[in-house]
Amino acid sequence: MLNVCRVSGQQQAPHVSGKLEISFSDGLIKGDFQLSKLPGLGKQYKILLNRGLNIGLLKNDSGKVLQYSGFYNDKLIGEAAAYYPVADNDTLSLPQKLSISYTGAFPIYTDTLNSFDFKGMIALNGKTLRAAEQSKWYPVIYDVKNDKELLDVTYDIDVECKDCQTIYINGSRPQSGPAARFVSAVPRQLLLFAGNYKAQVLDNSTFLNADLSPAEAKVFNDNIAFITNFYKAYLSAPYGDKVTLLQHKAVETYGPSGNWGFVTFPTIAVAGETFKSQLDMQKGTFKDTSNYTFYAHEMGHYYFGHLLQPNSTLKWFFLESMAEFLSIKAGQKKYGEVFLRNYISKAKAQVKDWKIKPLPTIVNPDNLGEGYRYIYGPLILLAMEKRFGPGAVEQFCRKALQKPGMETNYNYLLTIVKDAGIKDADWKKFEAEVINQRECKNIYPYL
Ligand SMILES: [Zn+2]
Incomplete structure (x- = not known):
């Protein structure tokens, strides 16, 4: 991963x-x-x-x-x-x-x-x-x-x-x-x-040690620009940083399919797979949609991580689930509904046997484990889209960015829900049917 x-x-x-x-x-x-x-x-x-x-x-x-x-x-x-x-x-x-x-x-x-x-x-x-x-x-x-x-x-x-x-x-x-x-x-x-x-400095991104031909660098840069343009429109907020993409050889062996990425924003560092190997030059895009969503996720941290700096009980939800959700939306924008349906069916299979603590009952940020942060949290947001409409969740994301410095706990989430125009009674129903469910598979009918 x-x-x-x-x-x-x-x-x-x-x-x-x-x-x-x-x-x-x-x-x-x-x-x-x-x-x-x-x-x-x-x-x-x-x-x-x-x-x-x-x-x-x-x-x-x-x-x-x-x-x-x-x-x-x-x-x-x-x-x-x-x-x-x-x-x-x-x-x-x-x-x-x-x-x-x-x-x-x-x-x-x-x-x-x-x-x-x-x-x-x-x-x-x-x-x-x-x-x-x-x-x-x-x-x-x-x-x-x-x-x-x-x-x-x-x-x-x-x-x-x-x-x-x-x-x-x-x-x-x-x-x-x-x-x-x-x-x-x-x-x-x-x-x-x-x-x-070597460093390659382009309009939307800078590449370090990437060894890309000018044509490859352009394709990569265009895909990055597609993501930033989508985020700017979706969140109605400028993308304030130019990303640097760094390729490095780790001092640990990674197998042919082994990858490791980390972020020190605005730098996204990748070891294992090379940037070059991720590109489909015929189609002008990434070979695999997961490469695209990986970069989209990391770039999403400009908003959720940098502009909004989550803390408190729902720190990981507002940091990772939101960034992952943005990357799904960026994927949907690029690859269409088929991408979204595939993503959801894969995620459903992963969470099938999981049990979680409902968001209102989280007392320690680390109660949200990795799977919750990266897979189930985004599914909750997708279920919200289905219930309240994509426009309401778009508003939810925008409003979340407009309250920096607050404690990102469940009360904060409720405030944002309200700001996004979701009615109290409707939210209560959604809480009972989805949010408060402990068995993840209970979310299936709402996706
Ligand atoms: Zn992340």
């Missing part, structure tokens, strides 16, 4: 500036960064840095070397070691600025690959270095109280990599090596992709 994806949003974003040096041939990374515009988190914070990166010095804004803890006998948080400056045996309140220098080296996998790869790896394969935000290749502030990593940052970063043909930091235009400066006033999660690859 190509639907591993993770999206998170921006708040008052920290600013990261400084320099990163990469020695490509031996996997060495050296960072010297200043973090500024840090939020007032008091003592409720940690500084996260990849477990393979060693802090050289931690300094305050006047250049004074700080003591810090987290170096000895502490727990990792995900892929990262968690540090915190101390003074007089107590955590130092988070200052507005901090400087951190660090060094680390990472294995290069060429002939024999690793037993695993994932978004948290700093992955070198001899041709490219890939480090997503999850790897914490840059220092990330962790807000302990709200259990939140402040991954989105504005940045001004110089990258030096003498063996790199191309260097890219998420949200910026790719640049030629061996040295380049990247600046963004828009907060981004920092995906770094550097090495010996």
